[in-house]
Amino acid sequence: MTTEAPQPVLEILGRTSLRGEVQISGAKNSALVLMAGSILCADKCTLRNVPNLVDIKRMGQILTSLGVMLKQTDDVLEIDAKNINPTEAPYDVVSQLRASFFVIGPLLTRLGTARVPLPGGCAIGARPVDLHVRGLQAMGANVSIEDGIVHANLVGNKGRLQGTNIYLDYPSVGATETILMAATLAEGETKIENAAQEPEIVDLANFCNAMGANVSGAGTNTITIQGVSELHSVDYHVIPDRIEAGTFLVAGAITHSEITLTSVIPEHLAPVIAKLNEIGCQVIAESDDGKIFGGNVKSQRLRIVPGELYGTDIETLPYPGFPTDMQAQFTALLSISKGNSVISETVFENRLRHVAELQRMGTNIRVKGNHAIVQGVPIISGAPVMATDLRASAALVLAGLAAEGKTTVHGLHHLDRGYENLEAKLSNLGARLKRIIPSGS
Numbered sequence: 123m124t125t126e127a128p129q130p131v132l133e134i135l136g137r138t139s140l141r142g143e144v145q146i147s148g149a150k151n152s153a154l155v156l157m158a159g160s161i162l163c164a165d166k167c168t169l170r171n172v173p174n175l176v177d178i179k180r181m182g183q184i185l186t187s188l189g190v191m192l193k194q195t196d197d198v199l200e201i202d203a204k205n206i207n208p209t210e211a212p213y214d215v216v217s218q219l220r221a222s223f224f225v226i227g228p229l230l231t232r233l234g235t236a237r238v239p240l241p242g243g244c245a246i247g248a249r250p251v252d253l254h255v256r257g258l259q260a261m262g263a264n265v266s267i268e269d270g271i272v273h274a275n276l277v278g279n280k281g282r283l284q285g286t287n288i289y290l291d292y293p294s295v296g297a298t299e300t301i302l303m304a305a306t307l308a309e310g311e312t313k314i315e316n317a318a319q320e321p322e323i324v325d326l327a328n329f330c331n332a333m334g335a336n337v338s339g340a341g342t343n344t345i346t347i348q349g350v351s352e353l354h355s356v357d358y359h360v361i362p363d364r365i366e367a368g369t370f371l372v373a374g375a376i377t378h379s380e381i382t383l384t385s386v387i388p389e390h391l392a393p394v395i396a397k398l399n400e401i402g403c404q405v406i407a408e409s410d411d412g413k414i415f416g417g418n419v420k421s422q423r424l425r426i427v428p429g430e431l432y433g434t435d436i437e438t439l440p441y442p443g444f445p446t447d448m449q450a451q452f453t454a455l456l457s458i459s460k461g462n463s464v465i466s467e468t469v470f471e472n473r474l475r476h477v478a479e480l481q482r483m484g485t486n487i488r489v490k491g492n493h494a495i496v497q498g499v500p501i502i503s504g505a506p507v508m509a510t511d512l513r514a515s516a517a518l519v520l521a522g523l524a525a526e527g528k529t530t531v532h533g534l535h536h537l538d539r540g541y542e543n544l545e546a547k548l549s550n551l552g553a554r555l556k557r558i559i560p561s562g563s
């Protein structure tokens with residue numbers, strides 16, 4: 123009989139005030155796609171401000187399996203993709219990381235062939251890759267899916283993907299990234315219409331341009347890429363993580379604490395800050411000796427000054443709408459804000475699973491279809507809860523900070539995918555929490 127290794131849990135003693143400063147790490151979702159983008163060039167690329175996370179390690183394993191050499195020193199990652207081979211990325215890693223699919227565009231456009239297992243990731247919906255596949259097909263690739271493996275090849279003797287106009291049915295972040303990367307080395311011009319406009323797309327375009335690509339319009343709904351024949355080495359700073367920053371802003375709000383975030387680009391948080399203002403918090407941007415990102419954007423400090431909290435309605439949307447990756451954290455926050463709130467999740471179809479766990483803590487939330495109907499309660503109480511996905515795990519930690527008594531968060535492997543040193547950062551702000559192996563397990 124095999125016994126599973128005991129899994130750690132996070133014990134949180136709630137209702138402590140936070141104070142002080144917290145440094146925001148590099149953006150997970152940007153770093154992941156820039157790692158894949160590094161395959162586009164045969165020279166060494168250096169990425170800075172790379173967060174130390176399980177997802178980043180998994181992406182590293184995928185690149186290594188393709189023959190890429192990696193060297194990591196603190197938050198600096200050197201990537202040497204001189205000798206890549208189009209072997210299949212390992213299924214066990216791919217199945218745990220949706221971003222692993224991002225290697226398909228760079229592999230195909232540089233080598234003319236790619237074999238990538240269908241991806242995994244958070245259990246928040248079906249998450250198909252049809253838009254990625256259709257984009258590559260429109261550029262002349264032959265793409266087939268056999269036994270869960272996506273095979274993509276250049277057809278004919280053209281030797282390169284062909285630029286074309288691609289209209290995305292939905293502004294998918296991943297599909298925009300796949301097509302953008304593939305188009306950098308394609309022959310001619312590619313236009314992506316109804317493109318995603320997320321800051322991570324702009325970061326990818328800036329990164330590709332720093333390697334010698336010709337991408338314009340990133341951050342708008344039409345991106346134009348003039349293909350070039352090769353790209354060169356680059357030394358690049360990953361943008362700050364807007365979702366980590368948003369999560370800490372909610373930590374301030376939910377504990378009624380004034381805290382300051384450093385290394386943030388406030389503009390990336392506009393929809394989150396707007397909602398925090400609406401429910402009764404002031405969020406003040408202050409200049410610091412900020413780093414420069416993407417060539418010309420300077421990071422800043424953000425201070426949250428919470429007041430009395432009131433409910434509001436939220437609908438998740440593609441950027442610049444309210445981010446789906448902040449929905450769970452706001453569900454926790456609104457559950458202790460005065461009055462009623464309706465939260466509508468429109469991006470993913472199965473992303474309200476944290477509600478059942480929040481209910482265990484005494485919140486008053488009902489789920490109806492893709493809506494969470496929240497009636498704010500004055501106080502919630504600690505309970506054992508299970509994280510169901512990455513951002514849900516953050517929501518439970520936040521609820522634990524606000525709750526009376528002890529909350530025990532299980533399923534920490536989700537949290538570790540996407541939050542660098544969360545416990546240490548929260549402890550430094552004065553939170554009372556510790557990761558333990560539960561006795562008796």
Ligand code: UD1
Nearest residue numbers: 151221249250251252253254294295296297446447469470
């Ligand atoms: C990225 C982010 C994720 C974030 C999401 C939306 C990474 C690694 N992850 O995920 O944290 O929550 O953007 O901001 O960057 N869809 C299709 N067909 C496709 C592709 C997507 O139907 O080919 C659907 C998805 O199922 C989903 C919606 O489009 O319902 C949005 O997905 P997408 O924008 O692609 O998100 P990801 O790139 O997977």
